Amino acid sequence: MNNQELIQKTITFVKQTLTQAEGAHDWWHIYRVWKTSMLIQKTEDANPFIVELGALLHDIADHKFNKGDESIGPQKARVFLNSLNIENEVIEAIVKIIENISFLGGYKKSNYYSTELAIVQDADRLDAIGAIGIARTFNYGGFKKREIYNPEIKPNLHMSKEEYKYNTSPTINHFYEKLLLLKDKMNTETGKKLAQNRHDFMERFLNQFYKEWEGKV
Numbered sequence: 001m002n003n004q005e006l007i008q009k010t011i012t013f014v015k016q017t018l019t020q021a022e023g024a025h026d027w028w029h030i031y032r033v034w035k036t037s038m039l040i041q042k043t044e045d046a047n048p049f050i051v052e053l054g055a056l057l058h059d060i061a062d063h064k065f066n067k068g069d070e071s072i073g074p075q076k077a078r079v080f081l082n083s084l085n086i087e088n089e090v091i092e093a094i095v096k097i098i099e100n101i102s103f104l105g106g107y108k109k110s111n112y113y114s115t116e117l118a119i120v121q122d123a124d125r126l127d128a129i130g131a132i133g134i135a136r137t138f139n140y141g142g143f144k145k146r147e148i149y150n151p152e153i154k155p156n157l158h159m160s161k162e163e164y165k166y167n168t169s170p171t172i173n174h175f176y177e178k179l180l181l182l183k184d185k186m187n188t189e190t191g192k193k194l195a196q197n198r199h200d201f202m203e204r205f206l207n208q209f210y211k212e213w214e215g216k217v
Contacts (some may be wrong), residue, residue, distance in 0.1 A: 051100035
């Protein structure tokens with residue numbers, strides 16, 4: 001099979017696997033990260049095949065829906081890629097992307113770096129901010145039956161990795177515990193430019209949210 005056929009098989013696999021996925025982590029999340037990754041890679045010296053497959057498989061088994069287990073996604077991707085007889089070097093590069101992409105409160109430390117990881121990570125983080133990010137955040141908060149906002153529960157900016165993984169605070173807190181931090185964690189110049197616009201939109205949203213909460217507008 002050529003690369004395009006392999007990508008199409010991967011798309012089919014991901015769509016089937018995520019058929020019943022929560023709306024913030026479904027096929028359409030993958031689709032947006034995939035498309036944004038391909039946009040960013042145009043300005044970077046990277047292997048586009050690894051970028052595409054890394055983007056398509058980056059959330060194939062998110063730890064949030066697997067009792068916090070971070071190993072299931074990489075394992076699932078490896079088994080699938082081996083079934084396509086893709087060379088080991090490419091498989092390892094893709095698995096490394098999946099293993100290292102998550103934010104996890106900013107406490108996940110890694111010595112691994114690749115341009116392909118930088119691109120897919122930026123695309124994934126971009127999907128967590130701006131208008132789409134706001135929609136995803138409230139969708140997931142509703143899925144987990146969390147309060148929208150509770151002024152008595154303050155954001156925790158010093159969580160450990162485990163505390164972050166199992167955090168149950170109101171959805172608005174997530175803006176301060178993750179979303180507003182992402183702008184300064186972008187890897188690529190394109191990612192940084194796109195993030196600034198989305199970050200500014202979230203700031204405007206929060207300003208309006210608090211005014212409406214207090215009945216001021």
